[in-house]
Amino acid sequence: MEWFASPDAWLSRLALQRGLAVIYVIAFVTAARQFRPLAGEHGLTPAPLFLRSVPFRHAPSLFQWHYSDRFFQAVAWLGAVLAAAVAAGAADALPLWASMLVWTALWVLYLSIVNIGQLWYAFGWESLLLEAGFLAIFLGNGDIAPPTVTLLLFVWLVFRVEFGAGLIKWRGDECWRKLTCLEHHHETQPMPGPLSWFFHHLPRPLHRVEAAANHITQLVVPFALFLPQPVATWAAAVVIVTQLWLVASGNFAWLNWITMILALAAVDGALLARHLPLPAPPADQPDAPLWFQALVLAAAALVAVLSYWPVRNLLSAGQQMNRSFNRLHLVNTYGAFGSVTRVRxxxxxxxxxxxxxxxxxxxxxxxxxxxxxxxxxxxxxxxxxxxxxxxxxxxxxxxxxxxxxxxxxxxxxxxxxxxxxxxxxxxxxxxxxxxxxxxxxxxxxxxxxxxxxxxxxxxxxxxxxxxxxxxxxxxxxx
Structure with missing residues (x-):
């Protein structure tokens, strides 16, 4: 089916998969280094106590069957090694079915950690990585042309990330509407970075420009991600530049980095290849087998059904930030800094x-x-x-x-x-x-x-x- 494949998107798929794999590496290493004192057997909020009171259906996880700090470390380091191998290209060297199993394993392993992580894992970027990691299962590998449907699901995801963040700001603190929030935010954000002091001391007119640009990027530009090329590519570029600005101005874990990676789904790989010194596209990208096409369409149907709750939330006057509507963290709602503190x-x-x-x-x-x-x-x-x-x-x-x-x-x-x-x-x-x-x-x-x-x-x-x-x-x- 010609409509199913996007051969020119091979570069976008490559960047998406390798980028997500790197984020997985960081997430698993973070878990391996920090989980034990935070939520291990003798942690501040012990996972074994949590597991004894929460059934599998409320927190699906491998650790529902067994938890020990040693087993947790094995799971976390296995995930890190597996993700590193994928980042190095191992998934493309496997048959299509095996590549999908690898991506599924990464998703299951990290879901198992998040669902027992309690308040330490109650951040939007955890759900964002899981949702993106689930979609990556249906991106295919170098054996087939990238599936158009899956790429559109990624665009739908980055749209919700940006538009949700924009709406929560516009509806929330009045300083966003007055364009004055960034007179405080660089100083009062959770964890300032090395340049935050300098961002804070930008002239007030520039803070107003920052806030206005944020509204445009998050409330207007996301719609352009669905437009024909090259408009979608330019919209993705705006998203990426804005996220780089946020990377420079603070520390927000992998939120900004994964958003940039997701935006690549809207980029025209053929356009980039004509203007950048990139390798030539694969000579032969055969159609995907029927079983894979059926799985992709089933995943798209699932996302369509589950999108009801995030869309309803976006349209609601009582919009919530960073909420998962199911225990698998699929098709979530996102947003950040609906209110800004004035004093640190x-x-x-x-x-x-x-x-x-x-x-x-x-x-x-x-x-x-x-x-x-x-x-x-x-x-x-x-x-x-x-x-x-x-x-x-x-x-x-x-x-x-x-x-x-x-x-x-x-x-x-x-x-x-x-x-x-x-x-x-x-x-x-x-x-x-x-x-x-x-x-x-x-x-x-x-x-x-x-x-x-x-x-x-x-x-x-x-x-x-x-x-x-x-x-x-x-x-x-x-």
Whole structure:
């Protein structure tokens, strides 16, 4: 069937598959390095407790049959190795059916992790990777021409990502309509990057241009992704440039990177090949077998049915952000920063080895890898790697309710100098002997001005706000 295949899209398929495989590698490595202290057997919110109370139908996962930290590590590293092999081209070296099985395995393995990850995995980019990973199963490989239907499903996905984010902003905080949100956002976003200080100090007219450009990119440009070429390619280019701007201005895990990868589905590969020094397209791209065509059409029908709930959400005045309407994380709704905080508060954990707390007690501060702490430390770039504990600390500063399930367990483990937990942090101020007491203080942070930076060398200025958690005494291990 000629309508089924898009031979000129071979380059888009190649970039989509290799790009998604790289994101899978990052996601699995992140899980392998962080899951155990966060949600492992002795984690802050233990997965075994979660699994005992949640049935398979509510959280389908391989770990419903067995969970141990060792088994989890095997699953995470297997996923990372498998994804790395796909990124290197292994799936194209396999028969079509085997290639589909590899992509299915990646999706099942990561779904198994997300569905037991609890609050640590309650981010839109987890569902976005799973939805994109499911569609990748039906992209085929070098044995056949890329299926047009699957490419359109990818375009539909990136449309919902962009349009959903645009609508939630327009309907949400009035500063988006007044074009003033970005006077605050670069400073108050969850995890600023090394250039965020400079973005914050752009002239106010440029902040208004940023906000206006965001509305155009997310509310208008997505419709052009469905238009004939070369319009769709130019629309995809606008999406990619906008996402690169976001990459430069902050740390949002792999959200921006995967959105750029998805936008490639709308790019005319033949057009690029004529203007860029790219390899020649495959000489022979036969039609897909009938069984594959039937599977692709079945997947498209499933997406069409499941799209009812995200579309209804988009049209609703009570639009929700980043929600999955099914436990398989297929055809989700997306969005970000429907409201923007004006003031940045940070929780600072401090410990002391003093047996008794007095006015003269010396408190030493724990330093996190990504979230602001030391005012002289320039924010680092971590994305597309995701620092899950650092992000939750930002939410906890907004409201103690966010931290209720895990902050006290975190402090208990720091009072014991728990090795896996400490590896989530940048520094341990008590490398030899555990502290006797730990407290949580809250500070107001703001970026310094140009003059303050030159005078003090500090990127942040902070002032104490008050007590977040009174001192907690640890076991007497001294």
């Amino acid at each position: 508060h940070e929780i600072v954990l401090e410990g002391t080895t003093d047996r008794e707390i007095t006015e003269d007690t010396r408190w030493r501060e724990y330093s996190f890898r990504g979230k602001p702490g030391d005012v002289r430390r320039l924010p680092r770039q971590f994305a597309p790697y995701h620092l899950r504990l650092d992000w939750q600390m930002w939410f906890a500063a907004l409201s103690p309710a966010y931290a209720r399930p895990w902050l006290r367990p975190l402090i208990d483990r720091l009072l014991r100098n728990d090795g896996p937990t400490l590896r989530l942090l940048r520094t341990n101020p008590f490398p030899g002997t555990p502290p006797r007491h730990i407290r949580a203080r809250i500070y107001r942070y703001r970026f310094t001005t140009w003059r303050e930076l030159r005078a003090t060398g500090a990127w942040w200025h902070r002032t104490p706000v008050g007590e977040y958690l009174p001192p907690v005494q640890g076991p007497d291990l001294h």
